[in-house]
Amino acid sequence: KAGVTQTPRYLIKTRGQQVTLSCSPISGHRSVSWYQQTPGQGLQFLFEYFSETQRNKGNFPGRFSGRQFSNSRSEMNVSTLELGDSALYLCASSVGTGETQYFGPGTRLLVL
Amino acid sequence: GQQLNQSPQSMFIQEGEDVSMNCTSSSIFNTWLWYKQEPGEGPVLLIALYKAGELTSNGRLTAQFGITRKDSFLNISASIPSDVGIYFCASMDSNYQLIWGAGTKLIIKP
Numbered sequence: 001k002a003g004v005t006q007t008p009r010y011l012i013k014t015r016g017q018q019v020t021l022s023c024s025p026i027s028g029h030r031s032v033s034w035y036q037q038t039p040g041q042g043l044q045f046l047f048e049y050f051s052e053t054q055r056n057k058g059n060f061p062g063r064f065s066g067r068q069f070s071n072s073r074s075e076m077n078v079s080t081l082e083l084g085d086s087a088l089y090l091c092a093s094s095v096g097t098g099e100t101q102y103f104g105p106g107t108r109l110l111v112l
Numbered sequence: 113g114q115q116l117n118q119s120p121q122s123m124f125i126q127e128g129e130d131v132s133m134n135c136t137s138s139s140i141f142n143t144w145l146w147y148k149q150e151p152g153e154g155p156v157l158l159i160a161l162y163k164a165g166e167l168t169s170n171g172r173l174t175a176q177f178g179i180t181r182k183d184s185f186l187n188i189s190a191s192i193p194s195d196v197g198i199y200f201c202a203s204m205d206s207n208y209q210l211i212w213g214a215g216t217k218l219i220i221k222p
Contacts, residue, residue, distance in 0.1 A: 004154070033210075042116075042200060042212035043155070056209050090154050098208035103154030 002027065004093050004104035012110045018079040021107045025072050025093030031055075032074040033101060034066060037088040046089075049074055050097050078109075086111045118201050118213030125191055126221050133216040134185040135201030143204040144177050144184035149215075150197045158199075159186070193220050 005024045013019050025032050033056075034046040045058035049068035066076040072093075078085055088108050092101035118135045125131055135144070143162055147155035159170050161177035161184060168175055174187045188195055201213040 042118075042214045043202075043210075045209055045211075048209070056207055058209075092154070098204065100157060100160065101210065103156070105152065106154050 004091060004102055006089075006091050006104040006107050008107060009105065010108050010110075012112060013081050014112050015081055015083060017081050018077060019081060019109060020075055020077045021089055021091075021109075023074045023076075023091030023093075023104060025074070025091075026102055029093035029095055029102075030072050031094045031097050031099065032068055032072065033092045033094070034074070034076050035090040035092065036060070037090055037106070038086075043090065046076065048097065055097055081111045083111050085109065116201055116203060116211055116213040118216055120216055121214070122217040122219065124219050124221050127191060127193060129191050131188040131191055131195070131218060132185060133199060134183060135203075135213050136183040137203065138182070139205075140181040141203035141205070142181070144175070145202040145204075145210070146173075146175050146184070146186045147200045147202060148197050149200065155200055188218075191218075191220065196220050 007022045031050045033048040035043040037043050047066050048056040052068045063079045068074045088106045090103055090106045092103045094101045116135050116137050145160050146158045148158050149155040159168050159175040164181045165179050166177040172189045196218050198215040198217050200215045202210045
């Protein structure tokens with residue numbers, strides 16, 4: 001089985017721009033969670049989607065949004081980028097909510 | 113909010129040494145997970161613990177779920193160069209949301 005894939009792997013944007021990141025879960029997995037990881041920090045939970053519905057949301061501003069499609073693929077969007085949004089964005093998929101999460105390699109975003 | 117306190121923050125060890133790291137919380141959890149992250153990759157699950165007192169091994173790795181359900185430790189025996197990376201503990205809250213420690217960075221001294 002193919003693992004979780006994320007595109008793009010690297011991205012450079014400037015302040016004020018917006019960005020869309022994509023995640024394809026493991027086949028058969030219906031839950032997708034997104035995390036932000038900054039240097040020296042643990043993973044900060046952004047949101048979780050299951051069957052196209054947002055199930056959980058972390059403490060991030062409304063500039064961070066996401067969605068899930070009927071094939072379980074998910075996208076997250078960050079609008080009006082700030083320098084502090086520079087981070088590794090990780091996506092994890094699981095069979096369902098509360099099940100073991102398997103991570104993709106992440107998208108490294110640099111905001112200049 | 114809920115927090116996991118992971119220590120040490122980093123470890124410099126000689127190849128062949130045993131390693132021990134732990135995670136504590138002020139809250140009770142029903143699940144403890146240990147992940148490893150290597151540069152440029154996402155975290156990979158090493159060991160999952162679901163019962164207080166549970167001791168589980170995965171090769172040279174051993175982890176235990178504390179009897180109070182507020183802590184867990186991970187031991188690595190006879191470390192090798194490929195053990196380098198960042199080890200994270202994580203627990204699941206009542207909303208099935210993972211809460212993460214800040215990580216322990218393992219560095220092998222040349």
